[in-house]
Amino acid sequence: MEVRKDISEIKLTIRKITEIAKAKNNCIRFDIGQPDFDTPQxxxxxxxxxxxxxxxxxxxxxxxxxxxxxxxxxxxxxxxxxxxxxxxxxxxxxxxxxxxxxxxxxxxxxxxxxxxxxxxxxxxxxxxxxxxxxxxxxxxxxxxxxxxxxxxxxxxxxxxxxxxxxxxxxxxxxxxxxxxxxxxxxxxxxxxxxxxxxxxxxxxxxxxxxxxxxxxxxxxxxxxxxxxxxxxxxxxxxxxxxxxxxxxxxxxxxxxxxxxxxxxxxxxxxxxxGPQDEAMNMKKEYEKRYVAFKERVDKIGWTYLTPKGTFYMFVDTKEDSWPFCLKMIEEIGVSSVPGAAFGDFGKTYARFCYGSVSVDKINEAFDRIEKWLKK
Ligand SMILES: Cc1ncc(COP(=O)(O)O)c(C=O)c1O
Structure with missing residues (x-):
């Protein structure tokens, strides 16, 4: 039995990354596109x-x-x-x-x-x-x-x-x-x-x-x-x-x-x-994470499209995005989504989401990345 061609041809590529990252011990997860906060009470x-x-x-x-x-x-x-x-x-x-x-x-x-x-x-x-x-x-x-x-x-x-x-x-x-x-x-x-x-x-x-x-x-x-x-x-x-x-x-x-x-x-x-203070506090925390993330990306010298908000950063690693992102998970336990999953423009990019990664974890991830890139 065949499902419609439009459906069978769709490839759920990001899910693949999620599964690999989930299975990797002690992985710092920049692939997840959601907050680590709980819904306000x-x-x-x-x-x-x-x-x-x-x-x-x-x-x-x-x-x-x-x-x-x-x-x-x-x-x-x-x-x-x-x-x-x-x-x-x-x-x-x-x-x-x-x-x-x-x-x-x-x-x-x-x-x-x-x-x-x-x-x-x-x-x-x-x-x-x-x-x-x-x-x-x-x-x-x-x-x-x-x-x-x-x-x-x-x-x-x-x-x-x-x-x-x-x-x-x-x-x-x-x-x-x-x-x-x-x-x-x-x-x-x-x-x-x-x-x-x-x-x-x-x-x-x-x-x-x-x-x-x-x-x-x-x-x-x-x-x-x-x-x-x-x-x-x-x-x-x-x-x-x-x-x-x-x-x-x-x-x-x-x-x-x-x-x-x-x-x-x-x-x-x-x-x-209702009150908007918790939503505002979450936003402030994302901004802090952004500042920490940007500082470390700048230190490496990777370029990026400058975000004005959200909790994403689209970073040009100058490498073919799928092999690069897969290797980064396998070798140092840092996950991101290959830029190619977001269209042709992103072929050498990786999307990092810090929605659920604290400032300390961002720094730990970049310590790993810096060491890895030096090798
Ligand atoms: C650009 C964009 N639009 C829409 C959505 C849909 O969000 P939801 O269905 O959770 O409201 C998302 C979720 O990641 C998104 O990134």
Whole structure:
């Protein structure tokens, strides 16, 4: 029996690294893309209360009202855009929001422009519904970016994905670029998918800006509680967009999960409406880790795309990424994800995530790396 070709051809490459790193004794794990913090207590308490109060049946397809109202208020604060519950769908993580929009819009062979380097799951999601990912390097120089995008657009282009701040680089797109992408999408009648899951993880003075403010009607925003509130395992995310599109996409929620788990949605309400100090403290800790990490990478002389936030660093080791990353795990027990898993641009890069590696462990890892490179 054969599964669809689109599915059988998908290779879950990052999982391979995870398995090898897990099996290696005393491995310092920069391959894991999630925080080592626990979810704040008030979020757990609100979830427990909802569970005890009997919020255990099916909920509304688009999510419980309390959460959609909280999300609409949250999204409306960002760029002066005005949303209400009719603009929101609650999903099983940001990933399910991405999957749902692809399922709703992509016909077989439709093309989706994604940034190169890209979060590897974009490939997986787009291909799993028969779409074709078209990676484009969203370079810093805005003139080049538009030229590259124009070259990549065809009559089959359905979406342009924007991921700022980015996984794997932590880079952000400046307003000038966001506006140019929005204008181009408008001119060519393309929908923008703005993946904003790292928007609250910016360092120092860097400010988040959403492309939605330049193309409010044609932008669908993806977000989730996963990274900001250390809730990766909860699987709560959402989609914000034009209400006529939202009504259509909601059918894909019905077709895939019926609704997001009822009682955990009350935890997400507490996350958005409750105290933000723990989320802020986590961010401060990531920034400390970033400073420690950067200092050690600079000492080695490796170059990198300078992150403005997140907990990733995309480092050019100047080596073929798969053999390099595999050797680094085997020989010194330091794991990272080969840059090639994020597209062609990253062939000689490695993605290090310090979301679950303390400053002390970062230093220990680099002591090992320095010794290893000297050999
Ligand atoms: C760029 C990007 N978008 C979306 C997600 C999805 O996150 P989740 O499904 O946990 O909300 C991730 C997770 O790693 C990510 O890196």
């Amino acid at each position: 008030h979020i757990k308490d609100a979830t427990n209360k909802a569970l005890m109060d009997g919020k255990t049946g099916y909920g509304p397809v688009r999510g419980v009202d309390e959460l959609r109202i909280a999300i609409a208020e949250y999204e409306s604060q960002k760029d002066g855009l005005d949303f209400d519950e009719s603009n929101i769908i609650v999903t099983t993580g940001g990933m399910h929001a991405l999957f749902s929009v692809c399922l709703a819009f992509l016909e077989k062979g439709d093309e989706v422009i994604i940034p190169d380097p890209y979060w590897a799951a974009y490939n997986l999601i787009i291909k799993s519904v028969g779409g074709v990912p078209v990676p484009v390097h969203y370079v810093d120089d805005s003139k080049l970016l538009i030229e590259e995008l124009e070259r990549a657009i065809t009559s089959k282009t359905k979406f342009i994905f924007v991921n700022s701040p980015s996984n794997p680089t932590g880079e952000i797109l400046i307003d000038e670029d966001l506006k140019k992408i929005a204008d181009l999408a408008e001119e060519k009648d393309i929908i923008i998918i703005s993946d904003e899951v790292y928007e609250r993880m910016l360092f120092g003075e860097h400010k988040f800006s959403s492309i939605a403010k330049y193309a409010p009607k044609r932008t669908l925003r993806i977000n989730s509680t996963s990274k900001t509130y250390a809730m990766t395992g909860w699987r709560i995310g959402w989609l914000t967009g034009d209400k006529d599109l939202i009504i259509q996409i909601a059918k894909c929620i019905r077709a895939t999960i019926a609704c997001v788990t009822n009682f955990i949605q009350y935890g997400a309400v507490a996350a958005l409406n």
